[in-house]
Amino acid sequence: xxxxxxxxIPNLRRGFRFQWEPAQQAHVLLYPEGMIKLNEAAALxxxxxxxxxxxxxxxxxxxxxxxxxxxxxxxxxxxxxxAHGNHWLEFR
Amino acid sequence: MVTTGSNSxxxxxxxxxxxxxxxxRCPLQCPYCSNPLDFAAQGGELSTAEWIDVFxxxxxxxxxxxxxxxxxxxxxxxxxxxxxxxxxxxYYSNLITSGIGLTEAKVAAFAEAGLDHIxxxxxxxxxxxxxLLAGSGKAYAQKVAMARAVKAHGYPMVLNFxxxxxxxxxxxxxxxxxxxxxxxxVELATCxxxxxxxxxxxxxxxxxxxxxxxERITNEYRERLRVQGHPCKLIFVTPDYYEERPKACMNGWGxxxxxxxxxxxxLPCHSARQLPIRFPNVREHSIRHIWxxxxxxxxxxxxxxxxxxxxxxxxxxxDFGGCRCQAFLLTGDAANPDPVCAKSDxxxxxxxxxxxxxxxxxxxxQLQFRNEKASRLIxxx
Ligand code: SF4
Ligand code: SF4
Numbered sequence: 371x372x373x374x375x376x377x378x379i380p381n382l383r384r385g386f387r388f389q390w391e392p393a394q395q396a397h398v399l400l401y402p403e404g405m406i407k408l409n410e411a412a413a414l415x416x417x418x419x420x421x422x423x424x425x426x427x428x429x430x431x432x433x434x435x436x437x438x439x440x441x442x443x444x445x446x447x448x449x450x451x452x453a454h455g456n457h458w459l460e461f462r
Numbered sequence: 463m464v465t466t467g468s469n470s471x472x473x474x475x476x477x478x479x480x481x482x483x484x485x486x487r488c489p490l491q492c493p494y495c496s497n498p499l500d501f502a503a504q505g506g507e508l509s510t511a512e513w514i515d516v517f518x519x520x521x522x523x524x525x526x527x528x529x530x531x532x533x534x535x536x537x538x539x540x541x542x543x544x545x546x547x548x549x550x551x552x553y554y555s556n557l558i559t560s561g562i563g564l565t566e567a568k569v570a571a572f573a574e575a576g577l578d579h580i581x582x583x584x585x586x587x588x589x590x591x592x593x594l595l596a597g598s599g600k601a602y603a604q605k606v607a608m609a610r611a612v613k614a615h616g617y618p619m620v621l622n623f624x625x626x627x628x629x630x631x632x633x634x635x636x637x638x639x640x641x642x643x644x645x646x647x648v649e650l651a652t653c654x655x656x657x658x659x660x661x662x663x664x665x666x667x668x669x670x671x672x673x674x675x676x677e678r679i680t681n682e683y684r685e686r687l688r689v690q691g692h693p694c695k696l697i698f699v700t701p702d703y704y705e706e707r708p709k710a711c712m713n714g715w716g717x718x719x720x721x722x723x724x725x726x727x728x729l730p731c732h733s734a735r736q737l738p739i740r741f742p743n744v745r746e747h748s749i750r751h752i753w754x755x756x757x758x759x760x761x762x763x764x765x766x767x768x769x770x771x772x773x774x775x776x777x778x779x780x781d782f783g784g785c786r787c788q789a790f791l792l793t794g795d796a797a798n799p800d801p802v803c804a805k806s807d808x809x810x811x812x813x814x815x816x817x818x819x820x821x822x823x824x825x826x827x828q829l830q831f832r833n834e835k836a837s838r839l840i841x842x843x
Contacts (some may be wrong), residue, residue: 385578392524400527401579402579403620
């Protein structure tokens with residue numbers, strides 16, 4: 371897979387829904403006949419995946435929110451890559 | 463496919479999956495068919511309001527995935543209303559249909575009401591499946607047309623094929639068709655051997671060689687799709703008759719799956735109705751009571767019910783002793799270990815079945831023929 375560029379815009383694949391589940395006290399990703407329980411970090415990123423923000427904006431937002439913790443950009447890119455590889459999201 | 467859930471007898475986790483079997487009616491049921499259907503004796507279908515109340519109660523307990531199935535759910539005139547209610551409650555709703563009775567207008571109306579996904583099942587009688595593979599037949603044309611409509615309206619789509627010894631050798635053509643129809647997921651599931659399929663097991667169970675070939679071809683397609691970055695996912699479900707360990711049936715009894723039948727009976731799995739257990743009904747009890755307190759749902763929860771060799775087996779947390787229905791059907795006692803397990807003292811039953819599939823499989827014409835209705839009941843994946 372080619373590296374993710376800053377100006378790419380991720381969006382959830384059609385049929386995927388991201389939502390908070392009180393019973394599980396977690397965000398989940400719902401898709402046809404399946405569900406993935408997300409950890410907090412994944413949920414923070416996916417919350418910002420709205421089909422409008424590009425990658426750089428997502429990184430900036432979280433960087434500000436988390437006071438420039440080292441390695442945050444790499445973590446985000448890695449997650450997006452995995453999510454893309456699993457076909458949870460698409461880039462435009 | 464859901465990966466969470468607990469199997470503790472004390473505090474069951476949420477019923478993450480709610481299957482609403484809205485009706486046992488089916489347009490394919492011949493009007494002159496006088497088969498007394500089991501459900502006819504059991505009281506009428508739940509009303510719209512009753513279903514919505516079931517949805518609400520289960521959602522409060524944590525259900526997130528909702529399957530709308532049947533019978534043929536399209537027979538229900540209130541489907542749009544049910545879909546809308548499900549969406550408002552926050553469900554991810556899946557319509558599981560044969561595609562018969564579906565129209566482009568309905569596909570659009572369901573989308574507008576908030577339906578998330580449509581699965582078209584090719585779980586038809588053998589004759590019809592043959593039509594399909596031969597590329598002719600009305601049902602085939604209808605299913606294909608509806609698959610195209612489903613995609614055109616932006617839904618993700620699962621195509622479900624029930625395979626058996628008479629069609630599994632055409633698996634390449636099945637996969638080609640699914641890719642052409644732009645299926646997002648393809649379920650290639652070997653017929654489960656409950657009910658009618660049990661009677662016909664020898665005529666349906668593929669041989670080991672057939673299975674291995676089908677799996678190899680599926681893997682070749684998977685690799686091809688992966689290289690192309692193609693999103694279509696192939697799910698190949700083997701019958702556990704060729705395994706030495708059973709499947710973790712439903713991820714454990716009463717662990718995450720709740721099935722409500724048309725008359726409101728609550729089951730831990732759609733096959734469980736045949737067990738000699740009295741299951742609770744939503745007309746008499748709350749879903750909370752049914753899920754947490756009822757004896758039916760607690761019957762095989764956890765590990766305390768297990769006899770040997772399961773009880774002291776270090777694999778019990780992996781497979782929960784296998785499938786209760788299979789144990790019941792094959793050994794006469796639902797509390798026995800699933801005979802698929804090589805440690806079961808009735809594993810010979812499985813070995814016999816394999817031998818039968820190898821040597822003495824009846825021809826297609828010798829299958830105990832059944833009406834469409836019956837054939838649909840068995841082949842639920
Ligand atoms: S003995 Fe029971 S628990 Fe152990 S592997 Fe076999 S079925 Fe599973
Ligand atoms: S034990 Fe029964 S309920 Fe469980 S999967 Fe098997 S058939 Fe279904």
